[in-house]
Amino acid sequence: MLSRFPVCFAVVIGVVLSVTAVHGQITFTGSMLGPLRARSIGPAIMSGRISDIAVVDTAPRRFYVGAAGGGVWRTTNAGVTFTSVFDELPQSIGAITIDQKRPDTVWVGTGETWTRNSVSVGEGIFRSTDAGRTWQKSGLDSSERISRIVIHPRDAKIIYAAVPGPLFHDSQHRGLYRSIDFGTTWSKILSGDERTGCSDVVIDPKNPKILVASMWTFRRTPYSFSSGGPGSGIFRSTDGGNTWSRIRKGLPEGDVGRIALAMSPLDPKLLFASVEAKESAMYRSIDGGLSWERRYVGSVVDIRPFYFSRLVCDPKDKNVVYKCGIQMYRSDDAGLTFTIIAATAHSDHHSVWIDPANTEHIILGTDGGVYESFERGKTVRFMSNLPVSQFYHVTVDNATPFNVYGGLQDNGSWRGPSDAPGGITNGHWKFVGGGDGFHVAPERADANVVYWESQGGNLNRTSLTSGETKNIAPTPDDGSLKLRYNWNTPIVRGAQPGVIYVGSQYLHRSTNRGDTWTRISPDLTTNDSAKLAQEASGGLTLDNSSAENHCTIYTITESPIDQKVVWVGTDDGNLQRTTDGGTTWKNFSGSFPLLPKGTWVSSVDPSPHDAATCFVTFDGHMNGDMHPYVFRTHDNGQTWTPIITKDIVGYAHIIRQDPVMARILYLGTESGLWISLDAGASWASFRNNLPAVAVRNLAIQSRDNALAIATHGRGIYIIDNLEVLRQTDPLAITEELTVLTTEPAVRSQGGGAGRWFGGDADYAGESLSQSAQVWYILKERHMRGPFTISISDSSGKLIRSFPGSTRKGLNSVELAMRMPAPLTAESEIGGAFGSAIGPLLAEGVYTVELNKAGLKKSTTVLVVTDTVYKHSAEDRTAQQKLVAKLYRLNEELAITVAQVKAGLDSLMPTRWDSPITDSLNKLHKSLVNSKVGLVTGEEQLRERLSSLFGEVNSYLGKPTSSQEALASTLELRVEEATRTAGEILKHYSFETRAQIEARLRKARSKK
Template sequence: MSHRITNAARAGALIVGLLLSPVLGRGEEIKIDSETFGGLQLRSIGPAAMAGRIAAIDAIQGQRLTLYVGSAGGGVWKSSDGGTTFAPVFDKYCQSIGAIAIDRTRPKTVWVGTGESWTRNSVSVGDGIYKTTDGGDNWQRMGLDSCERIARIAIDPKHGDTVFVAATGHLWDAHPQRGVYRTRDGGKTWQRVLFVDNETGCADIALDPSDPSILYATMWQFRRKPWSFSSGGPGSGVYRSRDGGDTWTRLTAGLPAGNLGRCAVAISPARPSRVYLFVEARKSGMFRSDDRGETWTEGISSPGTNTRPFYFAHLIADPKDPNRVYKTATGLLVSDDSLRTWTGVGGGVHSDFHALWVNPTNPDELFCGTDGGVYTSVDRGADWRFLGSLPVGQFYHVSYDMEWPYNVYGGLQDNGSWTGPSRRSGGIANRHWRVLGGGDGFWAFVDPTDPDLTYVEYQEGNILRVRRSTGETKQIKPLEAKDEAEYRFNWNTPMHVTAAGTLYLGAQFLFRTRDRGDTWERISPDLTTNDPVKQKQAESGGLSVDNSSAENHCTIFTICESPKNHEVVWVGTDDGNIQLTRDGGKSWTNVGKKLPGVPPATWVTCIEASHFDEATAYATCDGHGTGDMKTYVCKTTDFGKTWQSLTTPELKGYAHVVREDLVKPELLFLGTECGLFISVEGGAQWAAIKGDFPPVAVRDLAIHPRDHDLLVASHGRGIWILDDLTPLRGLTREVLAADAAFLPSRPSVEMIPS
């Protein structure tokens, strides 16, 4: 049995017991679970000034346009006013979205396929396909639970219970649940109607609007590892069915010979015999068929049409003009002459287009989804308007300053680094957020000894030191000497700033600066396994070489100096090492070889040195890059000589971060790919913090030392704050066993507008 904790502390005391049910009976075991903390409400502070990656869009025109948007990591959002306002409608379910489709015969029936199919290194995972029959008020999971990612959903325009699903499948390992699936009874049962092998999934599917028995599917053989990506192989190909999916024929006439990679297909609604095709191959290109796929003619490709097929492979045919087709890429491209020429129409829009919806009754109206959110155009892309009401930013890290009220800082996927207020008397608006740096933003810190200085990091260890009062900026990334090995920085390079102002940075070596980055000292040898097999990034990509350094491996990923002893520094690597120095870097010991239950070489995502004991530390590990989705969290109390597993059955999702409270060592917080968890017993039991907080990936956590707030960096729903941890520090077994109790809280503060 369990009590239920609420945010009643805002009145000055938090009451446990009499207001909460059920109440424990005498002598019963104290069980702490998600219901215990079901009343805790986290506060979303956005931002929506920049949004995260959008994976899917669908809409339907009624008296007003109803729009559904699927975020790569932030769930499904619905607008009933043409995009002016949005509300989340999928907060109880998996937040990684791959596909959305509205049943045109029953507009309140909407299908959602979870698991984004744009397979970059930071992509999340799905857990099947869902359906609503009441416009998003209620959802039911309809199966395909193990598909991991769904790229497209096609609904029969005449018989809405017949649905086809393009299941891309597992990214990190081989698995049989992939291919094309069909249901004829609204999702009650499914049949896999096209399958190649355990390595090959379906990347796209299109259904002929004039004859739904004709379908096209593109099959894709691919595999990602933490240190490489491979697109293409003999399993890839383009298929057609003429009997509603019962049988399929591989199409080859006029298409490139040899191995293919990711392909995209679109049927012209204005002339269904015309089919457009993008093909990744040794020589990628655009193709057109005017006889329903019997033969193909290669068109002209612009430099942008063939860019990064694993990330940009979506074709959309104009609903009224058979000669007009759109191709998503870094920008949005359009051909008005059946692939003879291409024009960019994405000017003024955030780069990296992934989704596009063209109004079938008014093709001038477009909605596009990019790495930076949703934009709309009413003139075929000549001009665009940003829809700034979607707080779906994909943060990697979060920090704070000591102003009042304090500000939060963080970096986002492809949206740079930003800072904004933790609260304002009139509420936090987009205009209150300020950009600090560009690129893929990661760490952003205020110097604890000089609040006028901010450190802003972007990919591969690049750090800017910014003096806010003057705007002076200096690049302070450490550089190799002539006789040194090339530094290997992780895409998400770890930084660590201490209260004394010491700054650490990790490559394969650990660097330290005590003069704010003017000079650096290397204080370690290579702390990784230095495995040469995992250092061939120049060859990564498969058919389309993609050596963006996002797969840099054998690198340091997490750093933590002990708050109790600055000579004690912990380092975790992406290839499974936990290295410890107790003498400020003079000597190092690998103490991560015997983590209980953790396979060798598992990525170490976080090391948290205890605030109370220099011998104590916590570690989280993540094996999803090899298909291992288990949660791993461990603790040592003897400098890593022995480790104890803190993993319990309540935990879900691979682990990103663990934080120990600053006041009560038994109070722990854990962020995983599936949400936020709390333990008040040092990890003996864990409970999910739900309330209004969705099961979104939590990449980082920070505790404000003055205000005692928990800051949550979600990778899909922006920044959240759990105000005032003081009551949680008062939770003991005796309090939880009592019929009623009063818990302390910080003094309340009312903000009065000036």
Template sequence: MSQQVDPRYLQALRWRCIGPPRGGRVVAVAGHPTQPMTFYFGACAGGVWKTEDGGQYWSNITDGYLTSAAIGALTVAEADPNVIYAGTGESTIRLDVSYGDGIYKTTDGGQTWRNMGLRDTKHIGEIRVHPQNPDLVYVAALGHAFGPNEERGVFRSRNGGETWEKVLYVSDKAGAVDIAMDPTNPRILYASIWEAYRNFWYLSSGGDECGLYKSTDGGDSWVNISRNPGMPKGMLGKIGVAVSPAMPNRVWAIMEAGDEEGVYRSDDSGATWTRINSDRALLARPWYYCHIFADPQDAETVYVTNLKMWKSTDGGKNYTEITTTHGDNHDLWIDPRNPQRMIEGNDGGACVSFNGGNSWSTAYNQLTAQFYHVAVDSQYPYHVYGTQQDNSSLGLPSKTGHGAILWQDAYTAGTGESGYIAVKPDDPNVVFLGAIGSSPGGGGALQRYDHRTKQVRLVTVWPEAHNGWDPSEIKYRFAWTYPIVFSPHDPNVLYAGGNHVFRSTDEGSSWEEISPDLSRADPEKLKASGGPVTLDTSGAEHYGTVFAFAESPHQPGLLWAGTDDGLVHVSPDGGVSWVNVTPTDLPEWSLISLIEVSPHDDKKAYVAATRYKLDDYRPFLFKTGDNGRSWQNIAVNFPQGEITRVIREDPHRPGLLYVGTETGIFVSFNDGADWQRLEAGFPVVPVYDLVVKDDDLVVATHGRSFWVLDDLSVLRQMGQEVMEKQAHLFRPADTIRRWINWRVYPARTESKNYMISSGVGVTFTEKKNEYNEPIRKFLDAGENPPQGVLVYYTLPENSGEPVTLELLDGAGAVIETFRDRGQTAVSPPNESEADKKKREAKRTLSTQAGLNCFLWDMRYPDATAVPGDPFSDGITAPLAAPGTYQVRLTVGNMVQMQEFVLRPEPHLTATREDLLAQFELWLQIRDKLTETNEAIMRIRRIRQQVDEWVKRATDNEAVASTAAALKEKLAAIEGVLYQTDAKTSFDRLRLKVKLNTKISTLISIVAAADERPPKQAYDVFEHLSVQVDAQLAQLNELVETDVAAFSALVQQEGIPAIGLD
């Protein structure tokens, strides 16, 4: 039976990005031609981002519109800057390259986007738009990176992308990677064709079909000019091209060409060429860079982006370095009107300069980090660890006590960019991580990081350098992301996977080989990568290795290993023997991406595999119930065209599966028989790894940093019976009672707020939605989990019934009641203005068909406040004590109840009795404050009526004099309870605070920490209570005597009687 869940029953789930705000690779940038502070960048796997303040803050502007997150090209139409074209799929085809689905266009400055076709190009290198006609567009499409296809070359659209013409095509294995346009004569175009491909074991850059082409008729016809006089005579590779707007006959080409590589220049529009620079620093790893950019106003100035960024002021002959915020520089946009204004994209993000590159904006405000794997530890709050592409490995907390997860909360945990990361189960200070490409030492670099000493120790299995060698010639092969896994049974046992499996029992000080070569070890696939023009032996293409590894959590020594060339092995005896259990339905040469042993069944396991680097984008998911003797394909109903990288089973609900793909996360409620996307605000982004930690799903994206889905209770309880009910109340997950510091500030404006708590600078916006729920968005930090208990409930379509939610304590007493907007919109009789404002500001319940969510902040109701009190700026609501609570949902006549538990923070030293004492005193203070403030408001109501009577009793001396005496006595009491001269909160610095303020400020003494209140708090409360009670007694006596006498007097005069409440 199908168990597809109506997406509406998942709509209220809440994802949050926890950071870090450290940018990932950017290969496409653009600037607004007339708004000097507005720029754009395309993250290579994270969508399009925009800044309107010169790079101070960035916001994603394509979420909800793109179905591919990979941006390879980005261009703003100069004639109409509201028109922006984005080409998906980067042409920088390193091993983690993401594919795209064509061209997207916006005509409203990025508010909305539409796919304009060319979906099968997969990888787009450049877009050029006619400077006077935003509808005339040229696209350089590389085509498939992993196999031949027809949709590649140069495409032209004359109608803004509605239709396309292929105007330059060489073959099904060579595509266009760059276009330059003469801005003074846009009919003159130069385009470079690149013959390149990649698979799991090899990167090829160059061939007979590479070349530089020119058109003088707007793309109708093209001429190959790459063999013109002065050009290289041998095999060509990647080519970048630029035209000088200041001298249109001057053209530069930076060319991968073996010994003839270098920067070439033509001063006659490409007719003849001269190699003017052959410095290899400008052409290191040409397949990855090879870009050149002309200054728009100075014909002698030209820029080259490579590992470093270079500038020439003598026409391209000599270069000096321009330092940027990160290495591996790719794209550069220079303002044609002001060349000092530019934006540059590199492997660490995008950065803006207003002084020609002398200084740049930061990339530590971009939530686009690319992670390969994720790990969590055992501390509280748990920390999340990952290895970030072209950066360091790091750890950061899943939540903090100061309102947000800042960059300062993260820490570098080794220098690993490329691999797995594993935290020692019994010591979260110790982390092991793969660091190929980002570590000194030879071999498959493996680091041990100790957070206590902040030192990194290299414990590589076989630390022999192998650069330049064929993989077949080296002793051990390790993949770029080889597995590093701790045993679930012994925290001192660590495994690492090369072409053999290795085990260490001394934290990497020594290693034991516990398997034979488990790969196919095909010699044809174990050759040096990077040819035929330039070798590139970084180790990223090492093949024939163990890529996935797991030890059964049920049986020590039951080991699983999957290779990147398509084999699965099991060892039942800790590595003594191994059995090939590869699924028979799995095609050869598939990459076994991950193996998940079921946490519920000792014979059950799952495999996620992929063949996308063989140009096969089908999903591959299998499960076994007999330790691999037989397998079932569980991708039959999985969406096609998805790269299946990771699969996990929920540890609480058997058969609840989570899968990470190239475009997001999918879930199955019936052990893989049916699948559906798990969206709920999760962006389109490659998901490389995920893990279930307690009640959270923690996700490592490769383009949007880390994400967490808090509270999996809905998914664990969801089923057909839930959707068939008229309404359903889910049991809330047990919730940690408190973890956020009392100093955290509320938002002061709907625009940017710059400080979230004392000493903590972070920028965020906050707006209330239609249910008066504040929605906070962080611009340069990660988001904390919701502060409270998530209460989920479902409602039918067009119910129309009133909805009420009540929170009750363990004894069944109602703490607070919340209602839908239809009920709260009704004003009760004789409602005061203060009560009206309170009613209108109170949170209401959502009533959409499907899943709804209400966040209970774990607080009892606030004390009654005095309207307009400038000193009333603190939270007075008591935080509920740890214990069992109930929630009751009423929909019409249908009533449902669930229990949940508030748990204290695990690291607290306070006892349950201490916290109960804190709650009880807090409640007493709140009630005394309410009593005080209600007395103040009572005085004001009496005074108001007295004034009304005096107005009516014109020329009545007795009424006037009696009223004056009464008001004086009322003012005396009010003056003790309340500072009547206060106009702003700063008046407390010059005026004496009175009893209601003294009582309210006492709450901070009680609430500052999860501890029993100090004795002096009780003493001061008793001291203040005595004074308040004395004033209230005076007020009651005054009401019974003077007010009653005045009431009798006005009755004598025929004026309506005074109300005494």
């Protein structure tokens, strides 16, 4: 199959390639690359981590879902469909609250508060007063994480926000905040120290002066996590938050950690708290939080309290309380015992809503998406239409269409196609391996053999043919040496088949698909013993999941020019290189201007154009440094130059140099994708259909000129037409009008619909466009005179002419690969199904001419048939000729029927019983079916012609002899009908055929 270059006869409004000369360099400003867009291919089959859910209590079909890294989604039909309503805003969500008295008012606190190692960051609190259609930033910019938002039950202008605060550094911006002016200003009313913030708060709906809040001391570093401290605890206010008292009665002595709170809506004096402590437990208060009693001790509350800290009371039964955890738990005896519910849902629950009108109805948010139950969790249904998966990496193969491979936080390793007829459905995605997924890559010699790993170096090789999986992780021969693997262990293929690399603190190489390994380096990390105490990580609750593993290799790249050159980056700041296949190594740490020591090496990209050039990104966010760091060397690492600009937002994850055009760079940060067309001198944020989401990895499919984008919260996106970027050189924009070279356009039937009737909830990612695009650049905005675009076929016949986009910069014209459906004779029973779809454009060369007030430029588009179809050129030509003939006959008949109908409409009022009226009626009945019946209805000329057109149009090879013969017969009948109509109406002054044709075409264009 030929690679298809997305190209319809319509103008796509363009970009501003506004360039400013600064010291001889070109700096891009303004909106860039507008018509160039990314398409989302999903997946949604595994969804992703949900941090919060908010439901309109009186209209539970309306609810909002907050994703850990995928923004806010709204449904108005109980999850049948979801709409993303937060694309331009921070995608990491901590809390969502609806004003239940004014449900169009929605508050969103950004910054996930389930504080695992991979969480993103927020930028404050946002408010919508029109059900999520528009948003206004409402302060708390430095909060980084917001865990709960509470609205005063009597005064909607009073809002409380629980702010745990930053995860990776000290901050004074922690605590419980209050606004009394609808979020315009905020005051901190409950403070902790620089490591202690507010994790939860509840308000008495009957006496809103009473609030109960929990404070939490916590901190994460790249190599440890600590939960708990003397600042943690439960606090109570009786004056609306002006003053607070710490509550100790009945609670554990000593330090406590994260505490979840819940207040019964039936009795505000009844509260529950899950309290992290040396012995974590569930507590109950029956006096409004003044004193507490321990109710339960066990796994429901003592497993990962930092990650599972949500309690919800049943709105109709005071004894029922729900607890989020690895499973969803419910207590029916006021917290004494717990039962697992929703057992078939994904593990790791973070949010639960109980319908106040029907407590059998609950909605759950998990690490694997949203579930709903109408039986209190006995059974659940999964909403498999939320594409909020969190990819760490992406790899592509050379299949047609190419596949993408990647691993997801919480949701394993997967493979899916980059294109599919009718959309890329959940069924197109194939599960490769479990656990938390990271690197996934097919073997170069056999794409049915896939390498993948789950957390902490669990490296596997799977045959997709047999389903067998073999663990191939390197281990010391005698077991005496402990290998340190990063949570996100790198697996990298070499250029040669069978060669793979994996990193612990050493670099390991296999030449036989992982069956045996050779250690080809010394310890390439700092091996800092102060950072190797993971067994004690967690604080009050030990938590050693490998997420804190440190002094490990994080990134590996073999040079595309010299396979003996391998670059290795570590999570403790070392950048190492070998030029002799691992015999010797050089450490470049300390060589990077203004880079803090020990900053994580997040990616290395040796140039495919120049052996002496390499690019590297560093990520310091886990040390509290949110700045992006990107460097380049042109002299084998002797010197390194920063190529970051002040425009770039978000810490840097990945950089890739374009394999064709050396000046083009792609950069993924925590806030999105950035593109440079001038080797890093300037950068543009790419946001066309790509939200402000973390971009963790990038892969370029060279054959198809496509960029695959792994986002940590919105799945995979693809930019299909990198050739446009390669031809867009701001230094070369010297002419008023520049038309770019266009790749061949591929005509294809698309393999059928590709989907059955799955209903509106059936998710599908966006397929590759079946059009061709012609791109042009205007040096300046066109202001005077006409600017037209004309398109002609290979015979020179004008197909269409229309105004072009006059915007400065990059613009495009789309050439649809299908013509409009033919005009079809009208009938009382409706449309003729066979002619409902237009034919593909005929093969050949099409000319596109742009006329800018007399300045003419043109280009050609070669339309070819997809090589998947094995028909000869002669057979394809025969099909195209017959389709064109039947297309013409359908339209001629449509005009004739309209002519007859116009005659009848004019004559019927006064001459309904005349011979001419009788003749017209008989002719009309012979041409179109007038009897209702999709199957048993009569077939007249229109129906037979439409059916034949559909048959021939659906097959790109040679028509059958029967089809050819029937077409000739029907042609005679159409000619006879046209002649008969003309004879009957020749003495009357009705519309001419030309007028009727113009009227019909105008009506079609409006559909």
